[in-house]
Amino acid sequence: MIQMTMRAVVLSQPGPVSNLQLQSLPIPEPTEGWIRIRVRAAGMNRSELHTRLGLAGDSVQMPRVLGIEAVGTVGLDPSGTFTTETQVATMMGGMGRTFDGGYAEYTCVPVNQVIPFTSELPWEVLGAVPEMLQTSYGTLSVGLDAQPGQSILIRGGTSSIGMTIAVLAKLMNMTVISTTRDKTKGDRLRELGVDHIIIDDGNVAEQVREIYPEGVDAAVELVGTPTLRDTLLATRMHGTVCFTGMLSNQWTVKDFYPIDYLPCGVRLSAYSGESRDLPATVLQRFLDQVAAGSATVPLDRTFELSEVQDAHALMESDKACGKLVLLP
Incomplete structure (x- = not known):
């Protein structure tokens, strides 16, 4: 049976963590110049906390699926730039602000903000990196x-x-x-x-x-x-x-x-940057260094999508020591 819907965390309006709700949404379809990614992990950022608290300005259109970054595999690329199941990372460019982001099972992003990589590291580690x-x-x-x-x-x-x-x-x-x-x-x-x-x-x-x-x-x-x-x-x-x-x-x-x-x-x-400011060679080198044990990814803990309210509460408390990652 073909899957038609996905789980996603939706922010309907700025406010407390209770405004983050797990919902069922249609799986997004990529338009020309866009690519669909099966999200395997999504790093959490204070940018998303700012959005939830209403500090992100008028650029955020709601309701919105938050998440300014994600890692996963290519699900559908109409441009043919990437083959299906290629491991990729994506970030910024309006993710979680002007279009739906990584707090979901699938996300569609512009193909020019997708960075390919190859790694056998666990998805939760990869999700903390981009x-x-x-x-x-x-x-x-x-x-x-x-x-x-x-x-x-x-x-x-x-x-x-x-x-x-x-x-x-x-x-x-x-x-x-x-x-x-x-x-x-x-x-x-x-x-x-x-x-x-x-x-x-x-x-x-x-x-x-x-x-x-x-x-x-x-x-x-x-x-x-x-x-x-x-x-x-x-x-x-x-x-x-x-x-x-x-x-x-x-x-x-x-x-x-x-x-x-x-x-x-x-x-x-x-300094502030976009996905284009992280060369694929730099990402790959760092992942290889982590795999070899010469570098460390400062991961604090992971959460399921259903635990997103707890994750945001921890982020807001400033008690985490390292990256928080959501696992769809």
Whole structure:
């Protein structure tokens, strides 16, 4: 019997986790230039939390199936670009915002935002990788132009992005300083190879300069604008701070006066990216490194689609240490 419907998590309007409802929807049909993917795993992101809370702006059209990323296998590609059952990843490009995303058994996305790969890693591990790797790789390569052997501060180190940046930085032989507000998460950071762990009490710059008196070469801001000034103060002259994340949900600096706000000679950049910013070669290399044991995917735990409310509650609590993944 041909399957005509699928299970999907639908957000009807912004609000509490109870607004996320598991529903039965028709399996989507790809139009010209689009591809249907059988979703095997979908990483969860704060972007989806922002959407649920109504912080994503007017670009989100509801009701909407959330999920800005997914991994799975090609189900139907009218363009013939990919053969059926090819392993693929996809992310961003409007997923979960302007069109239905990865919180479902199937999703349709533009073919130009599909990245093929080959791996025997479990789907839950693969599901944690795409957006996490794209953001981390882009932050290091584009936002920071990080170089082997440099020192790097990761502000918000126990977030999934922070942990992945640490993994990639150690592969570059960088010295990594990561922050956390929770002392109990220190062991998890040590497992990733983090060299120095700082308990974030709001005054990280002073603690960093006890290790590097001149300041670090590079820093990643993942908490947001409340800690950005302090992160800048932890960075050496001609060092770079990349603003990548907003775990605090605070995105702007009030009354920003650059000469007063920016320490002399410290550079401030930013990074945000799309699927095109994660080359297939980079994705494949990382998956091969994970399979070989030379890299780690910071996966916290997995949830079934029916457990999506629990998953969002955990994400909102900031108690997770690593990536959360939904398994359709």
